[in-house]
Amino acid sequence: MLRRSPLLLGALVAYPIVIALLVGLVAGYASAKPRVAFVDDDNLPPVIAVGGHRFHIETVIDDVAKQVTLVRLDDAEAARELADGKVVATITVPPGFLGDLQTTAVSPNLILKTGSGGLAPRVTQQVQSLVYQLNLKLQAGYISANLAFVQLLLHGGHGRFLGKSFDVLGLDRTAKELAKMPQTERVKAVENFVRQAKEGLAQTGTALRATANPISLQQAKSHGRTWLLSAQVQSYGIAVTVTFLALLLAAGATAAERDEGTIGRLRRGLVSLGELVWSKVALAAVVGVVLGAAIAIVFGVVADVGGITGGEPWSRLPLLLAGVLLAAGAVGAAGALLGAVAREARTASLLAVLVVLPVVFIGLVPRGSVPLAYWISLFLPFAHAVRLFGAALYDTSPWHRVGIEALWLVGIGAVSWLLARLTARTLTA
Amino acid sequence: MTQPLLRAVRVARRYGDVVALAPTDVELHAGETVALVGPNGAGKSTLLAILAGAIEPSEGAVESHARVGWVPQKPAHYSRLSARENLELFAQLEGVPEPGRIAQELLERFALPQEARPSGELSVGNRQRLNVALALLGGPRVLLLDEPTAALDPGQRRRVWEAADALRVEGGAVCFATQNLEEIEHATRTIVLQDGRVASLTVEEVFG
Numbered sequence: 001m002l003r004r005s006p007l008l009l010g011a012l013v014a015y016p017i018v019i020a021l022l023v024g025l026v027a028g029y030a031s032a033k034p035r036v037a038f039v040d041d042d043n044l045p046p047v048i049a050v051g052g053h054r055f056h057i058e059t060v061i062d063d064v065a066k067q068v069t070l071v072r073l074d075d076a077e078a079a080r081e082l083a084d085g086k087v088v089a090t091i092t093v094p095p096g097f098l099g100d101l102q103t104t105a106v107s108p109n110l111i112l113k114t115g116s117g118g119l120a121p122r123v124t125q126q127v128q129s130l131v132y133q134l135n136l137k138l139q140a141g142y143i144s145a146n147l148a149f150v151q152l153l154l155h156g157g158h159g160r161f162l163g164k165s166f167d168v169l170g171l172d173r174t175a176k177e178l179a180k181m182p183q184t185e186r187v188k189a190v191e192n193f194v195r196q197a198k199e200g201l202a203q204t205g206t207a208l209r210a211t212a213n214p215i216s217l218q219q220a221k222s223h224g225r226t227w228l229l230s231a232q233v234q235s236y237g238i239a240v241t242v243t244f245l246a247l248l249l250a251a252g253a254t255a256a257e258r259d260e261g262t263i264g265r266l267r268r269g270l271v272s273l274g275e276l277v278w279s280k281v282a283l284a285a286v287v288g289v290v291l292g293a294a295i296a297i298v299f300g301v302v303a304d305v306g307g308i309t310g311g312e313p314w315s316r317l318p319l320l321l322a323g324v325l326l327a328a329g330a331v332g333a334a335g336a337l338l339g340a341v342a343r344e345a346r347t348a349s350l351l352a353v354l355v356v357l358p359v360v361f362i363g364l365v366p367r368g369s370v371p372l373a374y375w376i377s378l379f380l381p382f383a384h385a386v387r388l389f390g391a392a393l394y395d396t397s398p399w400h401r402v403g404i405e406a407l408w409l410v411g412i413g414a415v416s417w418l419l420a421r422l423t424a425r426t427l428t429a
Numbered sequence: 430m431t432q433p434l435l436r437a438v439r440v441a442r443r444y445g446d447v448v449a450l451a452p453t454d455v456e457l458h459a460g461e462t463v464a465l466v467g468p469n470g471a472g473k474s475t476l477l478a479i480l481a482g483a484i485e486p487s488e489g490a491v492e493s494h495a496r497v498g499w500v501p502q503k504p505a506h507y508s509r510l511s512a513r514e515n516l517e518l519f520a521q522l523e524g525v526p527e528p529g530r531i532a533q534e535l536l537e538r539f540a541l542p543q544e545a546r547p548s549g550e551l552s553v554g555n556r557q558r559l560n561v562a563l564a565l566l567g568g569p570r571v572l573l574l575d576e577p578t579a580a581l582d583p584g585q586r587r588r589v590w591e592a593a594d595a596l597r598v599e600g601g602a603v604c605f606a607t608q609n610l611e612e613i614e615h616a617t618r619t620i621v622l623q624d625g626r627v628a629s630l631t632v633e634e635v636f637g
Contacts, residue, residue: 261505264483265563268499270522425485 018358034123036068037078037090042097049102060134068126082113089114089123101138150204171198234299235389238292240360242324243382245291246284246331247338247359248352254280254339254420255348258427273424277417280339281332288328289321296320319392319402326406327385330413334381337416340423384408432494433458434571434602440479440489442472450475451626452489457571457602462593464616465606466632471622473606474502477573480604495601498569500577502606504560508549512541512559515548516566523567535562539588553580561589572596574605578612590615610636 048055070091073081078090092111100108112127152159156170169177171194178191257263257276266276300312335352342348363382365373377383384405391401433456442450450472457463457480465473478484480491481499506515513532520528536543539558542551548559557580564572572593578586593603593615605612610632613619621628621635628635 260508261501261503262507264478264481264501265499265505265519266522267484268482268497270519 034068034088036070036123036127037073037081037087038070039073039075039078039090039092041075041095042093044093044098048098055137068123089127091127147204150201154198154201171201232390234296234393235386236364237299238295238320238324238389239327239363239382239385241295242288242292242328243331243360243385244356246288246328247335247356248349249287250280250284250332250335251339251342251348251352252345253283254336254424254427255342256339256345258343259345263427274421277333277336277340277420277424280336280420281329281413281417284332284335285325285329288332289325292324292328293317293321313393316393316398319398320389323385323388323392323402323406326409326413327381327388330381330409330416331385333413333416333420337420337423340420340427343427378408379412381409381412384412431458434493434495435480435497435604436492437476437480437486438490438492440476440486440491442475442479442484443487448625450479450486453627455480455604455620457604459570459600459602460597461617462597462603462605462615464613464619465604465622466608466610466613466619467622467628467635468608470624472625473622474575475625476622477501477575477604477606481573493571495570496567497571497573498564498566500561500564500572500574502575502579504556506548506556506559506563509547511545512536512548512551512555512562513543513545515559516562519563520566525567531566535565538562538592554582554585557581558585558588561592565592570596570601572601572603574603576606576608578607578609 044057046057048057068089071087073087073090075092078087078092081087082090090111090113092113094109094111097108097110100106110127110131112124114123149159152168152170154171156168156173158165158167160166175191175194175198178187178194181187254277257266263276267273271279296312296317300314300317303312338351338355339345339348342351359380359382362373362377362380363386365377388402388405388409391398391405395401435455435457437453437455439452439454440450441448441452453472453476455463455476465476467473475484477499478501479486481497481501482491482493483499483501507518510518513536516532516535517528520531525531535541539562541555541559541562548556551559557577561574561577564574574589574593577589581589593605597603597617605615607613613632619632621630621632623630623635
C-alpha cells in the first residue's frame with residue numbers, strides 16, 4: 001500500500017525527522033548562547049579609568065560573551081534586528097554614560113531592550129548579573145578613591161575632585177598649627193574637635209567596606225512564584241491544551257458529518273457549508289474557553305493556597321478567556337479545514353495529532369535561535385495564543401500586545417475558515 | 430401536461446475522470462412512483478442525491494416545485510443522539526412547527542424506541558426506520574428513497590411502502606432506487622440505469 005502512496009510514504013519518513021529537528025531545536029536552546037546587540041552611543045574609549053581602576057572594554061565584553069554572543073551594532077541596526085528576531089535583546093550605552101560614571105554625581109544607566117520571545121527573561125537575568133559584577137568592581141574602586149580623600153583630610157596634600165585641583169592642610173598639620181597658637185578656650189575647643197575627627201576618620205576604611213556590603217546573601221526557601229506557576233508556563237499550558245483540544249475536536253467533528261452521512265441531509269438547504277464550519281469553530285471555541293478557565297482557576301487556586309507571591313491576577317481572567325475564545329476559534333477553523341481534507345473522523349483525528357505537534361514545537365522554538373522557525377510560527381495560531389495569554393495575565397499594560405496578537409489570530413482564523421469552507425464541498429462527494 | 434414536482438435537466442456528476450452519472454433528464458409528476466433500477470455503480474444513488482440536493486451536479490440543474498424528502502442508502506443521523514433527539518433537531522432545522530410533537534408522531538408511526546439510547550446503538554432495522562422517518566419531516570410531496578428496505582424485515586418493509594403509497598395517493602411523487610425486482614411492482618414507471626446512463630433496456634435485460 002505504501003508503494004502505491006508515495007506521498008504517504010514521504011510523509012511517514014519526513015514526519016519523525018521534522019519532529020526530531022524541532023525537539024532538538026527547542027531542547028538545544030537551553031545551552032545555546034543568545035545573540036545580543038551592543039550599542040555604544042557614548043563612544044567609549046578602549047580603556048576606562050574609574051575610581052582609580054582601569055576597565056578594558058573588550059575584556060568586559062569577553063566576560064559577557066561567556067553567557068551571550070554580544071555583537072556591536074548601531075542604533076537603527078540593533079532596533080531592526082530586534083524587531084526581526086535576529087537578536088534577542090539590545091544593550092545600549094547612552095551618551096554621557098562615562099561622564100556620569102566618572103563624576104559619580106548621578107548613577108549612569110545602561111538601557112536594556114528585550115524581544116518578546118522565550119529568551120527574554122534569560123537575557124534580562126544575564127544582563128542584571130553583568131551590571132552586578134561591574135558594580136562590584138566599581139565599588140572597590142570608589143572605596144579606594146574615597147579612602148584617598150580621607151587620607152588627604154587626615155594628613156593633608158594635593159587633591160583633585162570634579163576636575164579641579166586643590167591643596168588640603170590636613171588634620172595632622174592643623175593640630176600642629178593649633179599647638180603653636182595661644183592656648184585660649186576657643187583654641188582648646190578646636191584642638192579637641194580635631195583630635196576627635198582624626199579618631200573618627202581613622203575608622204572610615206572599615207566602615208566604608210561594611211557599608212558597601214551591609215548584607216550578605218543567604219538563599220532560603222521562600223514562597224516566591226515558582227517556575228511552575230510562572231506567567232510563561234501558565235500561558236504555554238493553556239495554549240498547548242487549547243490547541244490540542246480545539247484542533248482535534250473541530251477536525252473530528254467536521255469529518256464525522258461525512259462519516260454519519262448527515263452532511264448530505266444538512267446540505268439540502270438546511271445548513272450552508274459556511275454555517276457548518278462556523279458551528280465547528282464555535283464548538284472548539286466554547287469548549288476551549290471552558291477548559292482554559294478550568295486551567296487558569298487551578299493555577300490560581302494553587303497560587304493563592306500556596307501563598308505564592310503575586311498570586312493569580314484574577315481581575316485579568318475575563319481578558320484571558322476572551323483571548324482563549326479567539327485562539328480556540330482560530331485553531332478550530334484550522335481543525336475544520338483538516339477535517340474537511342481528511343473526510344473521515346479517524347483519519348482527521350490522526351491528522352490533527354500529527355499536525356498539532358509540529359505547530360506547538362515551532363511555536364516553542366525561541367525567536368532568536370532560528371529565525372525561520374519564528375517566521376513560520378507567525379502564520380500558525382499557537383505562538384500568538386501564548387503571547388496573548390501571557391500579556392493578558394501579566395503585562396502591566398496588556399492592550400497593545402493583546403490587540404496585535406488578537407489581530408493575528410483573527411487573520412489566521414479567517415483564512416482557515418475560508419479554506420475549510422471551500423474544502424468542505426468535498427465532504428458531500 | 431402538468432408541471433412536474435421535480436425536474437432534472439441534463440444533470441451529470443464526475444469525480445475527476447470518472448463519470449458517475451452522464452447527463453440525464455428526469456421528471457417526477459404528481460401521483461407517480463418511479464423505480465430506478467440498475468446494477469451496482471449504475472448511478473442510481475448519485476442521481477437520487479442530486480435530485481435531493483445533497484450533492485451538486487457537475488453540470489445541469491434541478492428544478493424543485495415541492496418539498497423533497499430523502500432517504501439515503503446509508504442511514505444519515507447523529508449516532509450520539511437518540512432517535513427522538515435526531516427527529517427534533519432535524520425538525521427544527523426544517524423549520525417544522527412543534528418539533529417535539531412531530532417527533533413523537535414519527536416515533537410512534539415507525540415504532541422507534543422512545544428511550545434516550547443513542548441511535549448509533551440501535552439495530553440496523555431501527556436505524557433504517559429512523560432514516561425514513563427523518564425524510565418525512567416537514568411533510569414532503571416528493572419522496573426519494575435509496576434502497577430503503579434493504580435492511581428491513583417484511584413487516585417493516587410493508588410500513589415503508591404504506592408511507593410511500595400514501596404520499597403518492599395524496600398527490601405526491603415517489604422515486605426509489607432498488608435492485609430488488611419484486612419491489613418494482615410498487616412503481617408506476619421504471620427508469621433503467623447502466624454505467625451512469627439511462628439505458629434503453631428492460632429490467633430483465635439488465636440483470637440478465
